[in-house]
Amino acid sequence: MQQSTTAEKFQKRTAEYFIEKAKQAKGKEKFLVALQKSRYISDALQNGLSFSDLKEQGFKFATV
């Protein structure tokens, strides 16, 4: 039986991972880190992680 490979490819990250990456990035490269973070959160939700799971990984969300 063939399993979906999407979930297998998905690698969990913490918010700290992106913060550290941004510290090392210079100038415009910071946008690349922001793009990767945006995509990560989107992918995580599509791969079955919940907002609670993401918060456990250090991501913070806001509403008003």
Add this chain to the structure above:
Amino acid sequence: MQPYKYILLKPDYYTFTTIGGTEYHCYFYTSEEIFSDYPSLSKKVFGFNIGLKDNVSLQKGLDKRIAATVVTILKNFIDEKKNAVIYICDNSDGREKARYHKFSHWFRQYNDGSIIQLKGVVRAGGTNILNALLIHKENKYLNDFIEAYEILTGAYTKPDDDELQNILNDPEW
């Protein structure tokens, strides 16, 4: 145009369902990465994403109420005048230009003039990153955000102290 009624699931996300039954999620997340060299600004920046619940495929056709709803959610968030929002177009499927134009168009159509949109294209890591910074015109950090954003996107180079002194001492400038 009447926006859809949306549900606020504090403190995480907003959700609404279109007349066609498609459920959207909109959320703001802390995004201090871009302005990490500006500590007074970095904590005030939020990324914004729109997603489809269960990753369903979209129905064809134009539903203008989606735009009205998304802009309403954004506007309510930015109207607090505390934070700025950065929207970065996903380019993983090669449709970033379509997203960029659609988002800009939505905003132009439904913004009442209270929110300033700075648009930029940044070349980094061998790819073009299309983005927009949204900020309320009465946000007290407006000028700081504009300067930082323009420096980061390469639209403006801040002169160092010597260069600035030369400019100020130049009678022809």
